[in-house]
Amino acid sequence: MNEPAAFDPRSAAIRADELQGRIILVTGASQGIGRAVALSCAEHGATVLLLGRNGRKLGEVHAKITGQHGAERAAIVEFDLENALAGDYDALFAAIEQRYQRLDGLLHNAGMLGQLTPIEHYDVPTWCRVLQVNLTAAFVLTQILLPLLKRSDDASIVFTSSSVGRVGRAYWGAYAVSKFALEGLNEVLSEELSGITRIRVNSLDPGPTRTPMRRQAYPAEDAGLLATPESITRPYIALLGPASRGISGGRFNSQ
Numbered sequence: 473m474n475e476p477a478a479f480d481p482r483s484a485a486i487r488a489d490e491l492q493g494r495i496i497l498v499t500g501a502s503q504g505i506g507r508a509v510a511l512s513c514a515e516h517g518a519t520v521l522l523l524g525r526n527g528r529k530l531g532e533v534h535a536k537i538t539g540q541h542g543a544e545r546a547a548i549v550e551f552d553l554e555n556a557l558a559g560d561y562d563a564l565f566a567a568i569e570q571r572y573q574r575l576d577g578l579l580h581n582a583g584m585l586g587q588l589t590p591i592e593h594y595d596v597p598t599w600c601r602v603l604q605v606n607l608t609a610a611f612v613l614t615q616i617l618l619p620l621l622k623r624s625d626d627a628s629i630v631f632t633s634s635s636v637g638r639v640g641r642a643y644w645g646a647y648a649v650s651k652f653a654l655e656g657l658n659e660v661l662s663e664e665l666s667g668i669t670r671i672r673v674n675s676l677d678p679g680p681t682r683t684p685m686r687r688q689a690y691p692a693e694d695a696g697l698l699a700t701p702e703s704i705t706r707p708y709i710a711l712l713g714p715a716s717r718g719i720s721g722g723r724f725n726s727q
Contacts, residue, residue, distance in 0.1 A: 489516065496578070498513065499524070505683060507533050510546075522546060524582065531548065578630070579630045582606075582609070583650075603646055631673075632676060633654060635679070674721070677723075677725045679726050
């Protein structure tokens with residue numbers, strides 16, 4: 473299912489208070505695109521739950537949001553998507569339910585690159601780690617948080633995708649496969665929730681962006697020629713907010 477031609481999150485009209493009053497969880501919020509989107513969500517009025525495994529970096533993002541917008545506008549969710557067990561997910565649900573009672577947005581942005589190597593030589597444990605972080609954790613987190621999303625009047629789930637998850641590319645191994653699978657999860661979940669909930673589900677390919685993962689994949693690239701994470705947040709805000717109401721199952725681009 474491709475995005476309707478009439479809607480493009482890059483040009484959608486969004487207000488300064490587009491996300492006012494919304495509770496939005498962002499995974500991978502400690503750096504790169506996740507950090508930039510989390511800050512932008514707060515700027516547009518949301519309360520942001522910052523999920524990641526690096527408590528120090530999460531603390532820096534939290535301090536910036538609360539310093540600008542107030543102590544209640546952000547919360548740190550230190551969580552290891554690679555090693556979390558069922559009890560950890562249950563505890564996360566309980567904590568969010570107790571404090572906020574609902575969830576209005578869920579951005580799956582955390583990811584692991586793994587190896588750039590032929591499938592023939594791909595390290596099996598690394599393959600399993602990448603699929604765990606990029607795909608299985610996104611599935612489990614979505615499943616455990618769906619009851620909270622269903623309590624929202626206008627909920628949105630967004631998966632950060634990749635060009636290598638839409639057209640296969642040699643040597644991208646588990647990362648590409650995980651992104652292809654996320655695109656499938658996006659479509660299956662959208663179909664399942666359509667008509668019976670107020671939850672919409674979409675994917676977004678951020679394109680070449682100046683992030684630590686991009687530097688890891690392309691160490692010789694001139695990063696100065698790439699878009700900054702801060703410059704590509706608008707489509708995320710459009711998909712997480714009311715601008716995309718009624719749009720589900722789409723596959724969009726930030727650039």
